[in-house]
Amino acid sequence: MNLFRKIVQSHKKEEEAELFHELKKLLNFSPKKIERYRKAFTHRSVQKLDKDGNPINYERLEFLGDSILGSVIASYLYKKVPEGTEGYLTQMRSKIVSREHLNELGKDLNLIKFVDSNIDQANVGDNIHGNIFEALIGAIYLDKGYNFCQKFIHENVIAPYVDIEKLEGKITSYKGVIIEWCQKQKKKYIFDTYEDSGNEVVKHFSVKISIDGEQIAKGRATSKKKAEEQASKRVYFAFQDEISLD
CATH class of the missing domain: 1.10.1520.10 (Ribonuclease III domain)
Structure with a gap:
């Protein structure tokens, strides 16, 4: 050797x-x-x-x-x-x-x-x-x-x-909560998700959430699901009082 x-x-x-x-x-x-x-x-x-x-x-x-x-x-x-x-x-x-x-x-x-x-x-x-x-x-x-x-x-x-x-009492899917709330309140919602990697090695995705034509929140992560959850969580806290009363 x-x-x-x-x-x-x-x-x-x-x-x-x-x-x-x-x-x-x-x-x-x-x-x-x-x-x-x-x-x-x-x-x-x-x-x-x-x-x-x-x-x-x-x-x-x-x-x-x-x-x-x-x-x-x-x-x-x-x-x-x-x-x-x-x-x-x-x-x-x-x-x-x-x-x-x-x-x-x-x-x-x-x-x-x-x-x-x-x-x-x-x-x-x-x-x-x-x-x-x-x-x-x-x-x-x-x-x-x-x-x-x-x-x-x-x-x-x-x-x-x-x-x-x-x-x-823990929320497992903020996206699910937002969709259910919008449907109950007859609000129009749009999840606009797209690839947004830029110059990064790992693929990233961005999402914009609009409700009744108004953009409410954005999210960015390494998967579509995670980006949507991130943005949905921000929407949840923006409307928390209304959602809690629903």
């Missing part, structure tokens, strides 16, 4: 050891296979492939983690609210695992510091925080099993953040 290869392998071992210790502090248990967690923090922009040519990034783990998170939350709500109807339980689960909430969780855990990406962190968008949080859950499941996942979700999601009474 030549000197260069020895230096590279030594550096890699140091990185793996550092990630192991950081994760051990974060998870409160020792990871078995560190490569699963490394994959959970690998962005597709790195364009890594395994020996079979399959992409190495967090997207498949994100899918897995999303499903496990949903099942743990569903089980918790089923036991916590025995009188809850199917519709109520579905709505409450949606509030807990909303993209906005998952992004907050990822930020609170500072998972972005582990991410390997070829895109500047300022340009990857807020959703990456929630995406890697779900990918981390997927990695925990593969590495340690369902019980460890359940414990991690209870400690990091349910215990610190889930308050049933508060969640019952």
